[in-house]
Amino acid sequence: MSIRTPPTLLELAGRSLLRDQASAISALEYLPAELFPPLFIQAYHRRMRKPLKALVHAWPLTVLPLGSLMRLPPFMDLQAVAAGLIQEVEVDYTWDLPTLGTFALYLGQMSNLQSLALCHIKHLKKLYLESPSFLRGRLDQMLRCLQTPLDKLSIWLCWQLTHSDLTHLFQCPNLRQLKSLRVYAANLTDFSPEALRALLEAVTPTLQDLRLGNCGMVDSQVEAILPVLSRCHQLRDFTISENHLSVATVKKLLCHTAWLRSLELQLYPVRLECYRTQETVDQERVALIRAELMETLRELGQPRTIRLDTKYFSCREFYLLAFS
Structure with a gap:
């Protein structure tokens, strides 16, 4: 009983x-x-x-609690909700394909929406592989139907996004007033940087937070966005950790961000050659890189503090470099 x-x-x-x-x-x-x-x-x-x-x-x-509402048996559309709630929306992996697709139709009615976060999309891997156009079609639809520009966009753990998906994303006109762009664990390894560079060009007057962590970015991609990055004078936080960048590229980043007066948080990756087996860090190599970057900071002559971030959680460490 x-x-x-x-x-x-x-x-x-x-x-x-x-x-x-x-x-x-x-x-x-x-x-x-x-x-x-x-x-x-x-x-x-x-x-x-x-x-x-x-x-x-x-x-x-x-x-x-939109998630709770959408899991209940429907009796009405979401116009009553969309016409209000809403300044920030977070879509999590717990929503299945039909739910996410239904919700996408109502984003355009959220006239007060300022922040949209798509989290843990990798959990839709199977659905994406079965329907290759799903994320591209839904992602594009969700962004195109917005009536007002977004202030913040966060995309986390989205390794299944294709180059086409990312191009559609970065070309979306409703992202032209972004204050915060956070992309983590999206595959940018072979991604042509033109769309990202164009987006950064459009948001130079407003961008305050740029985080491109664990995206598989390489030197050539970073070098392509350096000129526009140096004009983001409102930038406060800049993270490009857990990417495969050379010390030379990190030096270029330091040079191009040296005159960004608002910049407070700067997080750069520890070079891959600094890792041993078992995901441990070679402290001697890190020390040499720190000394090399410290010399660059002295040459630039601008007071600043940067952090180097290790890639693996098992040996997660931050190394501070400060010049004043």
């Missing part, structure tokens, strides 16, 4: 409040914030369109 979990006090309070929809709507401005999520789910379960719309417009928290 199974024992049902009794409802919480918050759930009971929500049920009581929703018995009278008009009273529930008028009481929203006096409700504690913690009552909104259970009330939101209950209103959806009970197909109460007016209270649901009112809840979205009065939402006091930074997160609205």
Whole structure:
């Protein structure tokens, strides 16, 4: 015999409040914030369109549980939600293909959206291989349908993105006012840098945060974006760690970012030759590289602090180089 979990006090309070929809709507401005999520789910379960719309417009928290809503049996479209919630959206791997595709159709109705994060897309590997156009088509659709430019775009663990996907991404007109671009674990090894360079060219007046970590970038790709990078005068954080760059290229990066007065965080990779077997670091080689880069900092004569980052989590270390 199974024992049902009794409802919480918050759930009971929500049920009581929703018995009278008009009273529930008028009481929203006096409700504690913690009552909104259970009330939101209950209103959806009970197909109460007016209270649901009112809840979205009065939402006091930074997160609205869209994932929970989309896993429930549908009774209405998401126009009530899209017309509100929404300044930041994060899409996680827990959403399956149909859910992600359905949600993509409503991004264009989110008139207040400023930040879009696509996380852990590698978990859709099988779906992507079965339908090679899925990510490209959906990614392009999700970005093209936006009515307002994004401030922030984060893409994490997306090794299955093709060069075509990335080209579509970097050419999206709604990214032309980005303040933050974070790409981690996307395969840029053979990617032509023209699209990325064009995007950086467009966002030089606004870009504050640029992170290209563990993307398989090589010297020639980095050198292609150096001139435009040197004009990103609002840049505060710059990360290009866990990439296969030579010391010569890191020196060029130091030279081209030397006059970016707002730049505070700079994270560069430890050269691959500094690793031994078993993912351990050769400290003597690291010391030589640090000395070489320190000399470059002295020659530039600009006070700054940079960090070198090792690639493997088993030996994750940061090496500080400071010149003042």
